[in-house]
Amino acid sequence: MIKAEKLSYSFPQKDLYNKISFTLEDDVHCAFIGTNGTGKSTLVDMILHPDNYLYDGRLIVDVPGRIGYVSQFYSLDEEKEVTVFDYLSEEFVRLQNEINTICDEMATADELDELMERYQNVMDQFQAIDGDFYESNIRKQLKIANLKDYENHLLTNLSGGEFKLIQVIREMMISPKFIIMDEPDVFLDFEHLNALKNLINSHKGTLLVITHNRYLLNHCFNKILHLENAELQEFDGTYVDYNFALLEMKIEQQELAAADMEEIERNRKIVERLRNEATKVDSATKGRSLKARVSLLERLEARKTKSPFVDIKHPQIELHTSVKSSDDVQGDVSGQTDTDVTISEERTEQNHEKVILEVENYSVTFDRQIMEEVTFSMEAGGKVAIVGPNGTGKTTILRDIYKNNNPAIKLAPDLKIAYLSQMHGEVFNEKETVLKNFEDAGFETEAEIVRYLKTYGFEEELVYNKVENLSGGEKNLLQLAKISRMDADFLLLDEPTSHLDTYSQLALEQAIEKYEGAVLMVSHDFYTVANCMDYVLFVEEKKLRKMSIRKFRKMIYADHFDKNYLELEQKKKELENRISFALQAGKFEEAGKYCDDLEQIINQM
Known part of the structure; x- marks a missing residue:
C-alpha cells in the first residue's frame, strides 16, 4: 500500500531522512516511533500530500479510496449542533443522497451512459465503506469504544477525550483501508485510552500510528517503524519484541565498539612512539612507518562501530530547587x-x-x-x-x-x-x-x-x-x-x-x-x-x-x-536496569546473561 525506497529529505538546516526504505502492507497495525523532532509528522504529511515535497528516492502511495487521518490536535465547530450518530453518519448520508439524486435524474434523462457511470462510481464508494450496514456498524463501534449510550449526545457536550474517540471511529468507518493517526492518545484519560486500544485492535484495515504511549505500544501493534538520526529501522513484530532486539543489538554494538576503541588506543600509542622517534632521528624508514600507522589509525576511527539506533539522544532533565537537599x-x-x-x-x-x-x-x-x-x-x-x-x-x-x-x-x-x-x-x-x-x-x-x-x-x-x-x-x-x-x-x-x-x-x-x-x-x-x-x-x-x-x-x-502483568513488568524493568549498569561498567558477558533472563520474562508477557 505504501512503499518508500531510498527516500531522502532535508530542511534548510537539518537532514530528516537519509535514504530510508520501508513497506506498509495490507492490514498491518504499525507503530511509528522515534525521539521528538526526528520528522515523524513530516513523513506522515509527505504520505498524505506527496506533491507538496521535493525529495530524493521513491515514495509509492497506492491506497484504494481515501486515506484517513486523525490529527494529534482536534478542533470542533462550536456552531455544529449535531448528535454523535449524525456526525458519524454524515458521509454515508451524503453518498445515499447522491445515489437518490442520480436515480431521480435517470427517470427523466434521455442519455443514461454518463449517469450510469456516476451511479456506479458512487455505489462503489458506498459499498467500499459497508454503507448498507452503516447504522449497525456505528453502534458496534460505539460499543467497542465504551460509548454505546452516546449516540444521541450533542458533539458540543463531549469532553476532549470523548470527541477524540469519535474522530477515530469516524475515520475507521469512512477510510477502512488505510488510516494514519498522529498521537491519538494525547490527553486521553485511562478509560478513553483503553477504549482507543480496543478500537485499534478491532480494526481490520492498515493503521500507521505515531505514538509514545507505552500502554498502546505494548498492546496494539504487529509492526514497528523506528526513525532515529535520519535513518529508519523496520521491524515485523511487537514493540516488546523490538525493544528486546534493540537491547541485544546494543550489547553487541557496545562490545564491538569497546574492542574497536581498544585497538584504536593501541595504535594511538604506536603513533605517538613513532612520532617521538622520528623527531629524534632523521630516518626515511621511520617517516614511512609513521605515515602508514597514521593512515591505519584514521581508517580504524572512520569505521569504528556505531549505530543510529544505539546512539539515541536522551535529554538530561534536571529539576532544581532552592530547597537544600x-x-x-x-x-x-x-x-x-x-x-x-x-x-x-x-x-x-x-x-x-x-x-x-x-x-x-x-x-x-x-x-x-x-x-x-x-x-x-x-x-x-x-x-x-x-x-x-x-x-x-x-x-x-x-x-x-x-x-x-x-x-x-x-x-x-x-x-x-x-x-x-x-x-x-x-x-x-x-x-x-x-x-x-x-x-x-x-x-x-x-x-x-x-x-x-x-x-x-x-x-x-x-x-x-x-x-x-x-x-x-x-x-x-x-x-x-x-x-x-x-x-x-x-x-x-x-x-x-x-x-x-x-x-x-x-x-x-x-x-x-x-x-x-x-x-x-x-x-x-x-x-x-x-x-x-x-x-x-x-x-x-x-x-x-x-x-x-x-x-x-x-x-x-x-x-x-492481565493478572500477572504488573509483576512481570516490574521484573522486566529491574533486568533492563541491571543490563544498563553492566554495559556502563563494560561487563558485556554479564549483560548478556541478564538479557537471557529478560527474554524469559518477555515470553511470559
Whole structure:
C-alpha cells in the first residue's frame, strides 16, 4: 500500500531522512516511533500530500479510496449542533443522497451512459465503506469504544477525550483501508485510552500510528517503524519484541565498539612512539612507518562501530530547587560536631513536614458543577498526582493554584512556583525564537543558552527556530528546560509527558524522583504516576479522594492488564536496569546473561 525506497529529505538546516526504505502492507497495525523532532509528522504529511515535497528516492502511495487521518490536535465547530450518530453518519448520508439524486435524474434523462457511470462510481464508494450496514456498524463501534449510550449526545457536550474517540471511529468507518493517526492518545484519560486500544485492535484495515504511549505500544501493534538520526529501522513484530532486539543489538554494538576503541588506543600509542622517534632521528624508514600507522589509525576511527539506533539522544532533565537537599546537608558537615549534624538532619525533616498548600472547600462550575467543596493539603517535598476522567476540572484547579487568586487556596509565603501548561502559548511567545524565549532565564551569553539547551536534545539549529515550528514533544521539553532554571520549590505540571518520546518520559520520571521540591501533577500517564508519585488525589463524585500508589496500581492494573502483568513488568524493568549498569561498567558477558533472563520474562508477557 505504501512503499518508500531510498527516500531522502532535508530542511534548510537539518537532514530528516537519509535514504530510508520501508513497506506498509495490507492490514498491518504499525507503530511509528522515534525521539521528538526526528520528522515523524513530516513523513506522515509527505504520505498524505506527496506533491507538496521535493525529495530524493521513491515514495509509492497506492491506497484504494481515501486515506484517513486523525490529527494529534482536534478542533470542533462550536456552531455544529449535531448528535454523535449524525456526525458519524454524515458521509454515508451524503453518498445515499447522491445515489437518490442520480436515480431521480435517470427517470427523466434521455442519455443514461454518463449517469450510469456516476451511479456506479458512487455505489462503489458506498459499498467500499459497508454503507448498507452503516447504522449497525456505528453502534458496534460505539460499543467497542465504551460509548454505546452516546449516540444521541450533542458533539458540543463531549469532553476532549470523548470527541477524540469519535474522530477515530469516524475515520475507521469512512477510510477502512488505510488510516494514519498522529498521537491519538494525547490527553486521553485511562478509560478513553483503553477504549482507543480496543478500537485499534478491532480494526481490520492498515493503521500507521505515531505514538509514545507505552500502554498502546505494548498492546496494539504487529509492526514497528523506528526513525532515529535520519535513518529508519523496520521491524515485523511487537514493540516488546523490538525493544528486546534493540537491547541485544546494543550489547553487541557496545562490545564491538569497546574492542574497536581498544585497538584504536593501541595504535594511538604506536603513533605517538613513532612520532617521538622520528623527531629524534632523521630516518626515511621511520617517516614511512609513521605515515602508514597514521593512515591505519584514521581508517580504524572512520569505521569504528556505531549505530543510529544505539546512539539515541536522551535529554538530561534536571529539576532544581532552592530547597537544600539532604545530599547538600551531608556535603556541608565537615568541621561540624555530631550535635550540629543532628540539628541539620532535623531541620531537613522539618522542612519536608512544612505545609505549603492548603485547599479548603474549593469548587468549580462551568455549565455544570465539576468540583464541589474539595479539601486537601500538601507538604514540602511531596509528590502528588491528580488523576481522573477528562473534563473533571483537574487543569482548572492547577491553574487556580498557580494564579493564587482564589480564597479557597492558601500557599505558603515566599513559595517559588513553576508551572508547565498543556497550552504552550501560556508559557512561551511562540512567534519568537527558542533563543529569544530564554533571554530571561539567567544566562549571560547566547553561547551559554545554546550549550544548556543541547543537554535537553536541542541542536544549535533548533535554537534559532521559532517555537511555533517545534513539535509538541519539543515544546514540552522546552518548558521543562525553562522550569529547571527557576529553582522553584513547587512544580505544577499539567500533563508533562504528553507528546514526549519514551526516552524523555523516563528522563522526566528520574528527574522528578531526584527533585527535592514538591510536585503537583495532572497526568493520565499511569506509568509516570505509579513510578514517581507518593500518592494520588483521585477525582470521584466531584471530590478528590486520597489514594495510595499501591491501591492506584491495583485499580489501574485490574482494569487494563492481565493478572500477572504488573509483576512481570516490574521484573522486566529491574533486568533492563541491571543490563544498563553492566554495559556502563563494560561487563558485556554479564549483560548478556541478564538479557537471557529478560527474554524469559518477555515470553511470559
